Amino acid sequence: MEDDRRVRILIGKAGLDGHDRGAKIVARALRDAGYEVVYTGLHLTPEMIVETAIQEDVDVLGLSILSGAHNYLFPEITRLLKEMGADDIVVFGGGIIPRDDIPGLINNGVKAIFQPGTPTGEIIDWVKDNIKPRDL
Amino acid sequence: MENDKRKITKVREEKAAWEERYKDFQKVDVDLTTVSGMEVPPLSTPCDLDGSNYLRDLGFPGSYPFTRGIYDSMYHGKLWTMRQFAGFGTPRDTNKRFKFLLEQGQTGLSTAFDMPTLMGYDCDHERAKGEVGKEGVSVSSLADMEALFDGISLDKVSTSMTINCTAIIILAMYLVVAEKQGVRWDRLDGTTQNDMLKEFIAQREWICPPRPSVKIVVDVIEFCSKYVPKWHPVSISGYHIREAGSTAVQELAFTVADGIGYVRECIERGLQVDEFGPNLSFFFNVHNDFLEEVAKFRAARRMWANIMRDRLGAENPKSWMLKTHAQTAGCSLTAQQPLNNIVRVTIQALAAVLGGTQSLHTNSMDETLSLPTEEAVTVALRTQQIIGEESGVINSIDPLGGSYLIEDLTNRIETEAHDYIRRIDELGGIIEAIDKGFPQKEIADSSYRYQQRLDNGDKVIVGVNRHTVEDETPFPTLRIDEEVAGSQMDGLREVKRRRNKRAVQQHLKSITKAAKSGENLMPYIIDAVRDYATLGEISDVFREVFGIYRDPAYY
Numbered sequence: 001m002e003d004d005r006r007v008r009i010l011i012g013k014a015g016l017d018g019h020d021r022g023a024k025i026v027a028r029a030l031r032d033a034g035y036e037v038v039y040t041g042l043h044l045t046p047e048m049i050v051e052t053a054i055q056e057d058v059d060v061l062g063l064s065i066l067s068g069a070h071n072y073l074f075p076e077i078t079r080l081l082k083e084m085g086a087d088d089i090v091v092f093g094g095g096i097i098p099r100d101d102i103p104g105l106i107n108n109g110v111k112a113i114f115q116p117g118t119p120t121g122e123i124i125d126w127v128k129d130n131i132k133p134r135d136l
Numbered sequence: 137m138e139n140d141k142r143k144i145t146k147v148r149e150e151k152a153a154w155e156e157r158y159k160d161f162q163k164v165d166v167d168l169t170t171v172s173g174m175e176v177p178p179l180s181t182p183c184d185l186d187g188s189n190y191l192r193d194l195g196f197p198g199s200y201p202f203t204r205g206i207y208d209s210m211y212h213g214k215l216w217t218m219r220q221f222a223g224f225g226t227p228r229d230t231n232k233r234f235k236f237l238l239e240q241g242q243t244g245l246s247t248a249f250d251m252p253t254l255m256g257y258d259c260d261h262e263r264a265k266g267e268v269g270k271e272g273v274s275v276s277s278l279a280d281m282e283a284l285f286d287g288i289s290l291d292k293v294s295t296s297m298t299i300n301c302t303a304i305i306i307l308a309m310y311l312v313v314a315e316k317q318g319v320r321w322d323r324l325d326g327t328t329q330n331d332m333l334k335e336f337i338a339q340r341e342w343i344c345p346p347r348p349s350v351k352i353v354v355d356v357i358e359f360c361s362k363y364v365p366k367w368h369p370v371s372i373s374g375y376h377i378r379e380a381g382s383t384a385v386q387e388l389a390f391t392v393a394d395g396i397g398y399v400r401e402c403i404e405r406g407l408q409v410d411e412f413g414p415n416l417s418f419f420f421n422v423h424n425d426f427l428e429e430v431a432k433f434r435a436a437r438r439m440w441a442n443i444m445r446d447r448l449g450a451e452n453p454k455s456w457m458l459k460t461h462a463q464t465a466g467c468s469l470t471a472q473q474p475l476n477n478i479v480r481v482t483i484q485a486l487a488a489v490l491g492g493t494q495s496l497h498t499n500s501m502d503e504t505l506s507l508p509t510e511e512a513v514t515v516a517l518r519t520q521q522i523i524g525e526e527s528g529v530i531n532s533i534d535p536l537g538g539s540y541l542i543e544d545l546t547n548r549i550e551t552e553a554h555d556y557i558r559r560i561d562e563l564g565g566i567i568e569a570i571d572k573g574f575p576q577k578e579i580a581d582s583s584y585r586y587q588q589r590l591d592n593g594d595k596v597i598v599g600v601n602r603h604t605v606e607d608e609t610p611f612p613t614l615r616i617d618e619e620v621a622g623s624q625m626d627g628l629r630e631v632k633r634r635r636n637k638r639a640v641q642q643h644l645k646s647i648t649k650a651a652k653s654g655e656n657l658m659p660y661i662i663d664a665v666r667d668y669a670t671l672g673e674i675s676d677v678f679r680e681v682f683g684i685y686r687d688p689a690y691y
Binding site for chain 2: 018039076096
């Protein structure tokens with residue numbers, strides 16, 4: 001049967017960073033755009049994020065990091081997804097991430113990084129164009 | 137009186153006539169609201185202040201209700217303290233930046249700690265991975281605090297420390313550093329942020345649930361009121377509330393509500409309000425909307441004076457004074473065309489000064505990209521020096537006082553903030569309101585509404601949704617050495633090897649016992665850090681005795 005279910009999205013805050021304004025705005029904008037959105041809340045370890053993503057059967061995982069720990073947390077999460085055989089979950093992110101760091105993150109399996117000032121519409125359009133429900 | 141009434145009637149008539157003429161030329165796309173969405177009249181007149189009373193509502197600087205400033209001579213007695221927030225990497229890195237800033241003419245220190253320190257984890261903890269020294273300086277034991285303040289006499293500087301759930305531990309370390317320098321505690325001047333209520337509302341770094349967290353805050357206030365009399369044990373902070381997306385009114389209201397919460401808890405503990413009231417201090421944000429911000433500071437002073445005197449029973453005028461630090465709005469800075477941020481910071485800093493702040497941090501232009509470079513920090517500090525020493529705005533105290541619009545905005549911000557306080561009172565006070573998610577949800581709604589107004593172009597951010605450029609040239613940023621974590625962990629291992637293990641275990645047991653019995657924890661923690669018990673070990677006691685708080689994730 002054709003899978004016509006809605007795209008499910010996990011918005012996650014990994015590490016100790018408490019800046020959650022952006023994550024919450026993106027979660028709400030995606031929800032208002034008709035997606036099923038789960039928001040993790042704060043202070044999760046990479047293991048907890050990956051576990052939640054798998055349990056919640058999400059298609060895409062959006063991470064917000066403003067603590068400077070992005071070069072550790074993103075690769076750790078993509079590595080764990082691969083280890084769990086769930087690397088068909090697309091990972092994207094945003095936060096205070098210097099432009100020079102973006103190519104390294106993309107090489108580590110992150111599909112897109114949105115910088116400060118990105119309109120929510122741009123993120124919604126990106127999800128629309130890039131994310132299809134996974135085969136579960 | 138009759139004469140005044142006739143005058144107002146006359147002004148009202150003429151204003152109606154002006155409005156007709158104005159409407160003919162008014163453009164439809166002019167947005168006459170503040171950044172917080174507050175309506176601004178196209179022209180203010182004495183009609184907006186009908187019923188006001190100069191002596192009652194404004195009075196004189198240094199006198200109740202302090203609308204025009206808390207000191208008689210304001211900046212003519214002493215310019216505000218220029219206090220740039222700094223901290224990154226190892227304690228030695230930050231110590232170097234501190235000395236650089238002092239050489240540049242900065243007058244107070246302000247310490248930023250990294251995330252593990254803020255959350256109660258040592259640098260070698262699993263949860264500290266990738267975060268050591270990144271968003272601030274890494275401190276795990278007294279050895280780090282000794283290195284951080286090496287060569288800086290603690291009786292010569294005032295030090296502000298942005299630290300909350302572990303404030304009691306960091307302050308204990310600071311007191312021991314002073315002791316080792318031979319500086320008496322009653323000579324120490326500075327501030328610990330130590331405001332846990334706003335953590336649950338906005339900044340979101342915590343260990344335990346709200347009630348035990350506030351109990352620890354009160355421990356610090358009580359201890360300082362007895363032994364560190366010049367210290368400001370808590371800085372009641374609206375800054376992070378605003379950064380989380382609140383309006384100016386919500387920032388003011390939730391901050392004052394937090395203040396009421398602490399005062400009530402201290403009174404419950406058995407303290408007299410005038411024992412600690414004069415040492416309470418505040419910390420506000422300064423956003424882009426210049427006039428709204430000036431009005432917010434003025435409204436804050438009048439509100440707090442009124443609440444402390446009439447509601448909380450303070451009799452000492454020093455308890456009525458709202459002393460505040462201000463910081464320009466990090467959330468207003470743009471990653472696009474970063475040089476423009478210098479202009480934003482200037483406007484905001486000017487608002488803080490005309491609002492009558494006691495100290496100020498100006499953000500650096502590059503802070504949406506990384507921690508600031510030395511050059512960016514210097515420009516930010518120079519911005520304050522130009523305002524204070526060059527521009528002439530300090531010549532007259534509260535120079536915008538008496539402006540019809542400023543007084544009208546001051547009145548309206550105060551009234552709307554009082555409405556919020558009433559709603560919080562009805563919920564049973566600020567801790568209950570936080571338990572119910574009330575301030576958190578109000579802020580999330582405002583933040584989302586503001587984003588929508590940006591997305592649909594109602595509100596303009598230059599370089600982001602108007603006057604944009606393609607392909608910007610890369611901007612130099614500060615990189616934190618990845619070696620920091622390794623060298624910090626080596627240092628901690630060395631500290632643990634050398635210290636008296638048995639003494640540390642004994643101290644941790646004493647803290648556990650005191651935590652269970654409800655005693656003031658401060659004296660036990662001072663003894664423990666003196667023997668190099670670590671921040672993580674003491675935080676583990678909090679986690680074990682008081683439990684860990686989980687985020688209800690309202691959005």
